Amino acid sequence: MSRFTGRPRPHQQLSEAACAASELLEVLWGRGQEAAPSGPVSPSQLRALLVIEKREGTNLRALGEALGSRPPSVSRLCDRMEAMGLVERCPSPTSRREVELRLSQQGQTLLDECRAIRAREVTAVLEMMEPSAVEALAEGLTAFHAAAATQLGAGGTPSTDHGSGPVAESVA
Secondary structure, rough: OOOOOOOOHHHHHHHHHHHHHHHHHHOOOOOOOOOOOOOOOOOHHHHHHHHHHHHOOOOOOHHHHHHHOOHHHHHHHHHHHHHHHOOEEOOOOOOOOOOOEEEEHHHHHHHHHHHHHHHHHHHHHOOOHHHHHHHHHHHHHOOOHHHHHHHHHOOOOOOOOOOOOOOHHOOO
């Protein structure tokens, strides 16, 4: 709040609007997680799959760091995803004590299905907006994406390719 006007500051208003929009996006995206033909996946599993997709061949320690989770939790999460056929553990070519995590074809299919459902949900909302509002939103989201990627240590420019680029682009 501004101490002079008693009204929220512009950045505070935008922050509140962004948080409200992100909550609605979570609802829309939850539909993708639950409705995927490959079967439902938990939010933590989805985040892990996204990290593994971006960092193909990552190990459990690096996955835990990216997710902000402790090693035992990450190991159990990977056990469940491997049992579901979503990831594969492969011996590391550089260390006999490490394993590398890779998406299985089923895991990649699930991510593709979730993205397609999410895109349909978001597109339906965008089609209800005025074209000028959609254009302004696109410009603002591009700038927000670049700033968030920088803050999260990803650096670089935003990517629209879901299969490459910094992890921070998808995992926040």
